Amino acid sequence: MNRVILHTALAIGAFITIFPLLWMLSASFMTSGEATTYPPHLVPHAATLDQYRQLFVRLNLGRAFLSSAIIASIVTVGSVLFGSMAGYAFAKLRFPGRERMFGLLLIALVIPPQVGMLPLFLFMKQLHLVNTYWGAIIPSLATVFGIFLIRQFMLTVPQDLLEAARLDGASEFRIYWSVVLPLAKPILATLATFMFMSTWNDFMWPLIILSGQEHHTLPVAIANLVGEHVQDVELMMASSVVTVLPVLLLFIVLQRYYIAGIMAGSVKG
């Protein structure tokens, strides 16, 4: 009996959680106007790809898709590289000022990024990076979260392993590249998944820095689109599917790594 109540509650919760996304998917295959008929259609009467065709052929959403993919990919590679370098050094190498510098980095975790956005925009303007991919990429290339995550993992790597490599005459960079990085693969995958998804979904900074349409990322592009096409429910649902689906699939494939990242972030080290 208890078991039935428990699973009923779980199923109702799951239905409420997933319903908005199912409706989004279903409405995206409807013909224009079908989503606002009465009585309502929950599934399309004759499924069509018209909305997607219009998005990619007439409204050029493919370009925004490409922008999102480029920005998210470069940020992912950069933040994994720089984060792993710094995370390793903070965990395993001794150098003057280490604790103080790491403490300074941790302060960044409680500072809302909006505080720096106005000067950052002016700074980017000086560097002629407004309305370029680099303007969107550079501020996320190294993150405190990434350094912190990798450092926590590196602390668990036995020191003997590094000493053995040192005795064999390996340089510090060789140790980082050939000994440490292969060991850290799972945590690197975690950070990569995390960074790709958060960059893909990021909205406020791309909205500010990518003023011209030719560089808009998907969230910025569809936020603009909904202004002009607010009546076109089915079209907007298709554009939402295009924005949500890639990271959703990525999450389902890589959820092991993503969830590990959240757990690691929540457990104090």
Next chain:
Amino acid sequence: MRAETRAAFLLIAPAMVLILFFFFAPVVAGFLLSLTDFDLYTIGDAHNLRVVGLRNYADLLTSGIFWTAIGNTLYFALVGGPLTVITSLAAALLVNAKLTRWKAFFRTVYFVPVVTSLVAVSIVFKYLYHPRFGILNLTLSAIGIEGPDWLGDPRWAMFSIILLAVWRGFGYTMLIFIAGLQQIPEELYEAARIDGAGPLRQFRHVTLPMLGPTFLFVGIVTAIGQLQIFGEPYVMTRGGPLNKTLTAVMLMYEQGFRWWRMGYAASVAFVLFLIIGAATLVQLRLQKGRA
């Protein structure tokens, strides 16, 4: 210099330089900016820049729109925060219950909204909330309730956005609660059972106290995130109706990047920073007081 030290500096250099120049320097510059009258004329000619001290902050105190934005932001965090925590704790207890089967499946389903694009789901909810065609009101009318104009009614608009934020955010805090629940030793429950405690008393006297540190972490993370709310109202309501969903970050964005009143906007950002700092400190204090 020792080889180890030199290597360490080279390894941390790229990350430290990037974070210094593109995070810390702008934050400090943001504070300095808030002490000036930087506006459209300054962008044209830097000679128009004047240092005005704390005048922007003084202006904020007497500005109606600023207090509206702060009030809305606090309302969002004070209602949305507890709702998110309660929903995610309930979800975590259900998913983590001993009798539950397909744990991983339910955990994944509940987590899915977290990875969706905020802008995309804001658009989806905008249509679900439609007063006539939205599924929400159609469902309500099927059981005889006439639903409000969720986003168009000043009394409901912010609450509607809160519901979206809870839907999108509870999966994340649920995971943290599950991690916390799994740390509680089984012997504590056994001891409670031997003392004759039922499920409710076990929850009150074992689960809740043992989750103390988790509550602290969840509370701080949720508050920091929610006080920065921007995307949902930007997409769904543009701050309306009657400025009921205008938030602090939206005010900063509008003033700074639409009207280029950057000095004023920077002072809004700093007040928000202070509020976030205060929210973090208050929760740390409360936790210490209880322990």
